[in-house]
Amino acid sequence: MPCSICLHGHFYQPPRENPWLEEVEIQESAAPWHDWNERISEECYGPNSAARIFDDAGWIRRIVNNYSRISFNFGPTLLSWMERKRPQYYQAVLEADRLGSARFSGHGPAIAQAYNHMILPLANRRDKITQIVWGIEDFQKRFQRAPEGMWLPECAVDSETLDILAEHGIRFVILAPRQAQAVREKGASSWTDVTGERVDTHRAYICPLRSGRALSLFFYQGELAQKVAFGDALRNGGDFAKMLIGALPESATLGRLVSVATDGETFGHHHKYGDMALAYCLDIIERSRSASLTIFGEYLDSTPSVDEVRIVENSSWSCVHGVGRWKEDCGCSAHSRPGWNQRWRGPLREALDTLRDAAAPLFEREAASLFPDPWGARNRYIEVFFDHTRSE
Ligand SMILES: [Zn+2]
Known part of the structure; x- marks a missing residue:
């Protein structure tokens, strides 16, 4: 039974420009590169635009643009840096959207992002609108088409954000499985609780909104995403492909999806040579009879969502305390030291x-x-x- 596989990479760095100079100053921790934008570009953004696929004898068999075969988003402020400082990579990203569009039935693989990576549920309505409008406008200017989806920074979501997205023509968003609250089949009167990552991630859902609008939601497969981001899934591209193809249960009906979303920097920056593992994996899936690559927009056309979902309000992918990480001392911390706290x-x-x-x-x-x-x-x-x- 063929299954569809969609990998999403969220590529983002915070703006590092000195606001007065509009240039990034030297960052010694990024040596031998000038700054972290440059370093991550050479480890990840560039390599993924021309990723090598080796044969068994160690010869380069193909060089491919990974972005054209996955779903992806780049933060607008990162793209504006890249446009100036790494124009060849920037052009490869734009080109990937055109190449991908030919591969995926006219759907480009790029999706938009809220402009400044703001945690939208913590913003007021007016600021949410500006972030979403700027994200859409920036996308249109660069990719020369309207975006179908939008990446929510940290997957942070509330119903008001979804409603503004739907109002502005966005068709879908991608969330973590723990952000699903309840589901119900089309026409059913009662909801089934799916909190605790119990949502079936192999399909898309419609999220009906109080305004009468609606948009589609995808929940990526949490366990696989963990293995890619923090485990050893990228050690071997062949095993990575096997893991994805094997992720669909035997009993699954036709048209089911395996989707994984991680930070894009996973491929090459967090995991050295992750770009090559990704290229090899995508190549195997493309040539496989039991699976095919897709992206969310194409999948929605072939398998429209009918069942409904409710979200966990004010939830995110990176903080089990919802959006606590950005407003209180929730306990989540990247570099905690004994005796320190984040009550500030x-x-x-x-x-x-x-x-x-x-x-x-x-x-x-x-x-x-x-x-x-x-x-x-x-x-x-x-x-x-x-x-x-x-x-x-
Ligand atoms: Zn937290």
């Missing part, structure tokens, strides 16, 4: 929210003399980013 998170966020709420009325009052619609003007300010030199 609460007052820091409170201070920034207070500043936002105090600045907003001033902005409205002052900007009203210049623009008929000040917040609309902010949404269109993305056009200024496209061309810093424009003076009129």
